[in-house]
Amino acid sequence: METQQKALTELLEMMNRVNYFQKLKPNNDSFSATLNVSCYNELNIMVTTLLKASITMLQTETSGKAFPDAMILVEMALQLLPNDEMELLDEVHRIGVENNFE
Known part of the structure; x- marks a missing residue:
């Protein structure tokens, strides 16, 4: 039990040192990610x-395996x-057509 606690403490310390989990931002009931x-x-x-x-x-x-992957891309x-x-x-x-810009 103590070994597990120590491992968990080390993991949490590492996560706090390096700024992990930055890609996904909370967005109501889901997450969002930025695409540049x-x-x-x-x-x-x-x-x-896509x-x-x-x-x-x-x-x-x-x-039958491609359908779920294709749905994700769509x-x-x-x-x-x-x-x-x-x-x-x-x-x-519409403005272009009305003003004969075609």
């Missing part, structure tokens, strides 16, 4: 790649889509 991208084009490439990988996994599916892509910015692009397009 250089621009919207890079974000678009990432989402496109979706293409999911499609490939599902097209080559034979064992969920990631869905979370990365810049929905508010898409509304702005729709508005910019």
Whole structure:
């Protein structure tokens, strides 16, 4: 029992010395993680790649194991889509059409 207590104490001391557990930030009932991208084009490439990988996994599916992995990739892509910015692009397009900027 004392050996376990000592090991636990050492583990806790190490965790406090080195700033572990910094990736995930509490967010209500879940956690969030930051993803750094250089621009919207890079974000678009990432989402496109996630979706293409999911499609490939599902097209080559034979064992039944790819479906959960593909679903994780699709969920990631869905979370990365810049929905508010898409509304702005729709508005910019509408203004362009109304003012014959095409």
